Amino acid sequence: MRWFWIDRFDEFVRGKHATAVKNVSLAEEHMHDHFPGVALMPNSLVVEGMAQTAGLLVADAIEFNRRVVLAKVAGAEFHFDAVPGDTLRFEATILDLKPTGSLCKVTSTVGERLQGEAELFFAHLEPGEGVPKLFEPDELLQWLDQMHIYDVGRDEAGRPLARPDW
């Protein structure tokens, strides 16, 4: 089982910004008890969806050659709860990107309403820096395909992204 908190990318501009959507459903098991009769998506999981959107954007920008790990939520604010039936739209922008880490701003909206906003700091770790291998290449590629990154992805000049040959 994988920890998927986005359903697909709608926009993906290499090294710049990306938009992913997450459809919130009562079928998700955690909703059954959180809370009984008043289901809502915990904002910690909204942060995870934000981190997956921004993390894949960053990982692609550094050609997947380091392990991109959410190191710090530098600030997060939420304005209302996400509930079953909502479609969350995560918009991630890279504010700063260096070999060792990156800083991203991510917003979560439902329709026109701003649901949440966060600044996420990612560490880019090399093998041996304490984090085990996160993905097998074929599993990662399967995930990227499932997220439609190579359907919607473009480089800065607007050219389609080449699917890696792993």
Place this chain on the structure above:
Amino acid sequence: MPSRDEIYEKVKAALVDALGVDDDEVSPAATMVGDLGAESIDFLDIVFRLEKAFGIKIPRGELFPEDVLSSSEFVTNGKVNAAGIAALKARMPFADLAKFEANPSVQNFANTLTVEDMVRYVQGKLAA
């Protein structure tokens, strides 16, 4: 070249953003780890913010020389040896290491850096 006070205000803003501390918790004498609760990942975040605020480049290990502190050449029985102290002084002219020298246990190093050291570091970078 900005004044010391201008640098201090920008360093303070970077620390407030990176560490989620209040304005009044940051003082020149406050230690980064002990008083402001900085963890190792925060130093990476702080480096990002200082680079942006001042338009400087901070090479890895310059502000926090982790390579010296983890080297068997410079550390003996958990304490930084004389060669290590000399290396730290050479690498960190901006830091006041007198207190650390009195008890140079590696784990004490985290409590050595102060906000004023960060200001001096930036002053040195801007003057270079």
